[in-house]
Amino acid sequence: MVSFIDLIRNENMKLYKRTGTWVMIGLIILAMSGVGLFTKFVLDSDAHINWKEELKTENMQLESALKDTEQMGVGNDYVEQQLAINHYRLENDYPPVHSESLWGFMIDVTNLTGFVALFTIVVAAGIVANEFSWGTIKLLLIRPVSRSKILLSKFITTILFAIGMIILLFSLSFIFGSLLFGVSGVEQPHLVYQDGQVVEQNMITYIISLYGFNSIDLFMMLTLAFMISTVFRSSSLAIGISLFLMFTGPQLVQLLSNYEWVKYILFANTNLQQYTNGTPIVEGMTMTFSISMIMIYFIIFVALSWVIFEKRDVTA
Incomplete structure (x- = not known):
């Protein structure tokens, strides 16, 4: 009897036996290396050396902009918060995070x-559709395993691939950043404005949160591509539309x-950072609303995949 774990293991073996999978992993590493080398040897910015003078100049500009908005009777929360953070940096000798540093490089790599x-x-679009185009779907379905388990194993394999790529990106960015820029300033915190005051946060936690925010769109597009691949049995169509x-x-x-109705579109809700360091696309939108909309779309995509795969006739 084939277990569910065996199905996932089999799908991972098929995925990582393909040359294209390793080419994609290599391209990610190459892109990250290119960003690091460009920043180290080409960018060559000295702005961080005189950061206090730069910050004081910026504060003057922000204060001027704040006065202009106040005269028009309009508040500017972002300017006020940025001013508070800048003053906190000057008072506590915390320079802004720049690209030519470990934390700056890791933030850029996100x-x-x-x-x-x-x-x-690409992986999600092909993991189901290719079984149909190659004719191997019949061999897969004659196993004493339910169609739901087969489809779920493919979906989980795709998710594991995405998570593995993100972990690889995070881990190698730390290693590359340490080698290229050293670990000086590693104790520097991330500064945020909360409840009327500047708060220090752990920088690693902040960087992980950036990956988390960016991954929401990633996983929704993954699910969409998987659904199109399952419904239309075409990897090229799934890749193109996604x-x-x-x-x-x-x-x-x-x-x-x-x-007003644009808030019900998926892409109006996938960027949850609009609630942490910006303003919602549509006034009145909340993080709870966006998370609810994301879950509704996710359920629709998954339900369509499962229902159609369960009912599809592949005997012909």
Whole structure:
């Protein structure tokens, strides 16, 4: 009797036997190395050396902008918070995090989760559709295992691939950052403005939170690609639609941000950072609302995948 663990192990073996999988992993490492080497040897910024003077100049500009908004009777919470953080840095001798440092490099590398999303979409789009195109789906379904378990093993394998890529990105960014920029300033905290005061947070915790926020969009696009792959049995269609929506969805939401109904679109809710360091796309939106909408879309995508895969006739 084939166990569920055996199914997941088998799917992982098939995934990592493919040359394309290792090419994707290599490209992620290459991209991260390129960011590090460019920052180390090409960027060559000295702004962090005279950071106190730079910060004082910035504060003057922020205070001027704040006065202008106050005269117009408009508040500017972001400017006030940034001023408070800047004053806190000057008082406690905490320089801003710059790219040519371990923490700065690790923060910059979080932007590469976009590449992880792209490669994960490719995996999710092919893990079911390729079984149909290669004709191996019949061999898979004659096993004494339910279709639900087979599909779930493929979905979990895709999620494990995405999580593995994120962990790899985080781990190697720390190693590369330490080698290229050293570990000086590793004790520096991340500063946030909460409840009317500046609060110090652990920098590693902050960086992990960035990965968490960025991963929401990743996992939703993964689920969408998996659903399209299962429903239409076409990896190219799943890749095309998913990538198109990933790149154009947020821009479309911005264009339609004046309409109240836009808050029900998936891409208006996947960026939860709009609630922590920004303003919601539509006034009145809350983090609870966005999380609820994400869960609704997730359930719809998963339900469509399971229902259609269970009912599909593959005997012909």
